[in-house]
Amino acid sequence: xxxxxxxxxxxxxxxxxxxxxxxxxxxxxxxxxxxxxxxxxxxxxxxxxxxxxxxxxxxxxxxxxxxxxxxxxxxxxxxxxxxxxxxxxxxxxxxxxxxxxxxxxxxxxxxxxxxxxxxxxxxxxxxxxxxxxxxxxxxxxxxxxxxxxxxxxxxxxxxxxxxxxxxxxxxxxxxxxxxxxxxxxxxxxxxxxxxxxxxxxxxxxxxxxxxxxxxxxxxxxxxxxxxxxxxxxxxxxxxxxxxxxxxxxxxxxxxxxxxxxxxxxxxxxxxxxxxxxxxxxxxxxxxxxxxxxxxxxxxxxxxxxxxxxxxxxxxxxxxxxxxxxxxxxxxxxxxxxxxxxxxxxxxxxxxxxxxxxxxxxxxxxxxxxxxxx
Amino acid sequence: xxxxxxxxxxxxxxxxxxxxxxxxxxxxxxxxxxxxxxxxxxxxxxxxxxxxxxxxxxxxxxxxxxxxxxxxxxxxxxxxxxxxxxxxxxxxxxxxxxxxxxxxxxxxxxxxxxxxxxxxxxxxxxxxxxxxxxxxxxxxxxxxxxxxxxxxxxxxxxxxxxxxxxxxxxxxxxxxxxxxxxxxxxxxxxxxxxxxxxxxxxxxxxxxxxxxxxxxxxxxxxxxxxxxxxxxxxxxxxxxxxxxxxxxxxxxxxxxxxxxxxxxxxxxxxxxxx
Numbered sequence: 001x002x003x004x005x006x007x008x009x010x011x012x013x014x015x016x017x018x019x020x021x022x023x024x025x026x027x028x029x030x031x032x033x034x035x036x037x038x039x040x041x042x043x044x045x046x047x048x049x050x051x052x053x054x055x056x057x058x059x060x061x062x063x064x065x066x067x068x069x070x071x072x073x074x075x076x077x078x079x080x081x082x083x084x085x086x087x088x089x090x091x092x093x094x095x096x097x098x099x100x101x102x103x104x105x106x107x108x109x110x111x112x113x114x115x116x117x118x119x120x121x122x123x124x125x126x127x128x129x130x131x132x133x134x135x136x137x138x139x140x141x142x143x144x145x146x147x148x149x150x151x152x153x154x155x156x157x158x159x160x161x162x163x164x165x166x167x168x169x170x171x172x173x174x175x176x177x178x179x180x181x182x183x184x185x186x187x188x189x190x191x192x193x194x195x196x197x198x199x200x201x202x203x204x205x206x207x208x209x210x211x212x213x214x215x216x217x218x219x220x221x222x223x224x225x226x227x228x229x230x231x232x233x234x235x236x237x238x239x240x241x242x243x244x245x246x247x248x249x250x251x252x253x254x255x256x257x258x259x260x261x262x263x264x265x266x267x268x269x270x271x272x273x274x275x276x277x278x279x280x281x282x283x284x285x286x287x288x289x290x291x292x293x294x295x296x297x298x299x300x301x302x303x304x305x306x307x308x309x310x311x312x313x314x315x316x317x318x319x320x321x322x323x324x325x326x327x328x329x330x331x332x333x334x335x336x337x338x339x340x341x342x343x344x345x346x347x348x349x350x351x352x353x354x355x356x357x358x359x360x361x362x363x364x365x366x367x368x369x370x371x372x373x
Numbered sequence: 374x375x376x377x378x379x380x381x382x383x384x385x386x387x388x389x390x391x392x393x394x395x396x397x398x399x400x401x402x403x404x405x406x407x408x409x410x411x412x413x414x415x416x417x418x419x420x421x422x423x424x425x426x427x428x429x430x431x432x433x434x435x436x437x438x439x440x441x442x443x444x445x446x447x448x449x450x451x452x453x454x455x456x457x458x459x460x461x462x463x464x465x466x467x468x469x470x471x472x473x474x475x476x477x478x479x480x481x482x483x484x485x486x487x488x489x490x491x492x493x494x495x496x497x498x499x500x501x502x503x504x505x506x507x508x509x510x511x512x513x514x515x516x517x518x519x520x521x522x523x524x525x526x527x528x529x530x531x532x533x534x535x536x537x538x539x540x541x542x543x544x545x546x547x548x549x550x551x552x553x554x555x556x557x558x559x560x561x562x563x564x565x566x567x568x569x570x571x572x573x574x575x576x577x578x579x580x581x582x583x584x585x586x587x588x589x590x591x592x593x594x595x596x597x598x599x600x601x602x603x604x605x606x607x608x609x610x611x612x613x614x615x616x617x618x619x620x621x622x623x624x625x626x627x628x629x630x631x632x633x634x635x636x637x638x639x640x641x642x643x644x645x646x647x
Contacts, residue, residue, distance in 0.1 A: 044505075045505050058505065058506050058509035058511040058512055059510075059511050061504070061511065062506065062515060065515075066455075077552050080550070082470065082551060083470070085551055089462065090478070093482070094482070097481070097485050097522055097523070100520065101485040101493065102481075104493035104496040104497060104500070105488070105492055105493060108493060111496075162391075165387075166391065169384050169387060172381070172384055174381065174384060174385065174388070183395055183396060184395055185633075185637070186629060186630075187398075187399075188629075189622075189625045189629035190625065190626060191580030191581075191622065191625070192580070192582065193582050193597045193600055193621075194580075194597075194618050195398070196601075196604075197600060197601070197604045197614065197618050198615070199398065200604065201615070202398060204415075209416075211415075211416075212418050216418060216419065248395065248398070253640060256640065257641075308489065309489035309490075309491070311491075311582070312583065312597070312601075315582070315601060331491040331494070332587075344491075344494075344495060345495050347491065348491040348492035349492055351492055352488055352492035355487055363480050363484060366480070367480040
C-alpha cells in the first residue's frame with residue numbers, strides 16, 4: 001500500500017473494528033502526541049512559562065493544541081471506510097465552525113436577551129427589551145442606521161458605476177490595459193486602517209492658511225467652488241464623503257468582476273450583432289449589460305456585506321466622531337468601553353441579521369445551482 | 374478609422390485621469406516620506422522634495438512601529454501556512470468525496486465568511502480568556518485560522534474541482550487510500566492553490582483590525598492597531614505618520630505588485646464564481 005510505506009501486511013496488527021485498521025506503531029505515536037499535548041496544555045495553563053524573559057504561555061498552549069490535533073488526525077486516518085474517513089477528517093473544521101460561528105452566534109443571541117451590564121455576567125432573561133430600546137429610544141442607533149444606509153447605497157452605486165465604466169473602457173483592447181488594471185486594483189491590497197489614515201489627511205477640512213490636502217489642489221487649480229469640509233460637513237453630507245476611500249479601494253475590484261464577465265461573453269455574439277448593423281453602443285446596451293446581471297448580483301452581495309459591517313475605515317477616518325458612527329463602532333464602544341454587554345450583543349445580532357438577509361438566499365441558490373461532479 | 378482614433382484618445386484621457394486619482398494617496402505617502410523634516414509643511418504638501426531625497430521620516434516611522442511590524446509578521450506567517458494546510462485538506466475532501474449533505478455542510482461553513490464579527494465578539498473574548506489565549510499573538514493566530522476556514526476551503530475546493538477525477542481513479546486502481554491519494558497525487562499538484570491561499574490569508578490577517586484590537590494587549594498589538602493609535606495621538610507629526618502608514622501598507626502592497634496574479638485569483642474566489 002502506498003500510504004503505509006512499509007508494505008508488509010505481516011508487520012501490522014490488523015482489524016479492531018470492521019473499518020478500523022490498527023497500525024500499532026502509529027497508534028502508539030498518536031497516543032503519545034495526544035498525551036503530550038494534554039499534559040503540556042495542563043502545565044502551561046497552570047504555570048507561567050518564561051523563555052529568556054518573555055512569557056511564552058500562549059505560544060506553548062497553541063503548539064500543544066496542534067500536537068494534540070496531529071495525534072487525533074493520525075488515529076482518524078486509520079479508518080478505512082471511505083465515507084467515514086472523509087467525515088472524520090472534516091470533523092475538526094466542522095466542529096470549529098460549529099462552535100466559533102454558530103455556537104457563538106447563539107451565545108450572542110442569549111446575551112442580547114439578558115440584562116448583562118457590568119463586568120459580571122447576568123443572564124436574567126428580558127426577552128427583546130434590548131432590541132426595543134435600540135429602536136425606540138436610542139438616538140445614537142438611529143444615526144447608525146441612517147449612516148449605514150447612506151454608506152451602503154452610495155458605496156455600492158459608485159463602485160458599480162465606476163467599475164462598469166472602467167471595465168468597458170478597458171474592454172476596448174487599448175495598449176497598456178494591464179498597467180491600468182493593476183493601478184485600479186492596487187488600493188484593494190491596503191488595509192482599511194491605512195486607507196482611512198491617508199484619506200483623513202487628503203480630506204482635511206482646515207480652511208484659510210491651514211488649508212491642505214485635496215482642498216489645496218482645488219485652490220491652486222482655481223476650483224474654489226469644490227473646496228469642501230469633506231467628512232466634517234454637517235450630516236448627512238459628512239457620511240457621504242466617508243464613501244470616497246471605500247470606493248477608492250473597491251471600485252477596482254468591481255471593475256475586475258465586470259471585466260471577467262465581459263470577457264466571458266462569446267465574441268461571436270458581438271460580431272453577429274455588428275454584422276446586423278448594431279452600433280457599439282447598442283451592443284453594450286442591449287447585449288452585454290443584460291448578460292452582466294449575474295455579475296452585478298454577486299458584486300452587490302460582496303460589496304453590500306462589506307458595507308453593512310464597515311468598521312475599521314470609519315474608525316481610522318472619523319476617530320470615533322459620533323456623527324460618523326456606525327453599528328460596528330457602537331457595538332465596540334458600548335461593549336468594551338461601556339461594559340453594556342447585553343446591548344452590544346443586540347447590536348451585533350442586528351448587524352448579523354442585516355447581512356444574513358443579503359447573503360442567505362444567495363448562498364442557498366449557489367448550493368442548489370451547483371452541478372454535481 | 375479617424376473616428377476610432379479620436380475615440381481612443383478620449384478613452385485614454387478618462388483612463389489616465391482615473392489612474393492619477395487612484396494614485397494620489399499613494400503618491401502623497403511616498404512623497405511625504407521622502408522629504409526632509411524642515412521641508413514638511415501642510416502648505417507645500419504636494420510640492421516635490423527640494424535638494425535630494427531623505428528617508429528621515431521612514432526611520433522615524435519605523436521607530437514608532439517596529440515592534441508592531443514584528444508582531445504582525447509573527448502572527449501572519451504561521452497563520453497563513455497553517456490555514457492553507459487546513460484549507461487544502463478540507464477542499465480536497467469536499468471536492469473529491471461527496472457524501473449526502475456535503476453540499477449543505479459546505480454552505481454552512483461558507484456562511485462563516487460573511488458574518489460581521491461583532492456578532493460573535495463577546496463569546497469569542499470570553500472563550501479566549503477561558504482557554505488562556507487572550508491578549509497574545511497565538512490567540513490571534515488561532516482566531517484567524519478558524520475564521521479563515523470558509524475562504525480557504527472555498528478556494529481549494531474550486532481549485533481541486535479543476536483537477537480531473539481520472540487521475541484520482543488511476544490512483545485508486547493502484548490501491549492508494551484517500552490519504553495516499555492526497556499525499557502522492559493531490560498535494561504535489563497544489564502549488565498554485567497554496568500560493569493563492571497563503572497570499573490571501575497573509576493579506577487578510579495583516580490588514581485585519583477588529584480581532585487585533587479586541588484580542589491583544591498593547592505590547593502585542595499588530596501594526597494596524599498601532600497605526601490607528603498613532604494617527605489618533607496628537608504627539609506624532611503628520612509626515613512621520615505618512616511614512617509609518619506606508620511602512621504598514623508596504624508588505625501587502627509588495628505582495629500585490631509582485632504576486633498580483635495569485636492575489637487576483639483569491640479575490641475572484643471570494644466572489645463565489647468558482
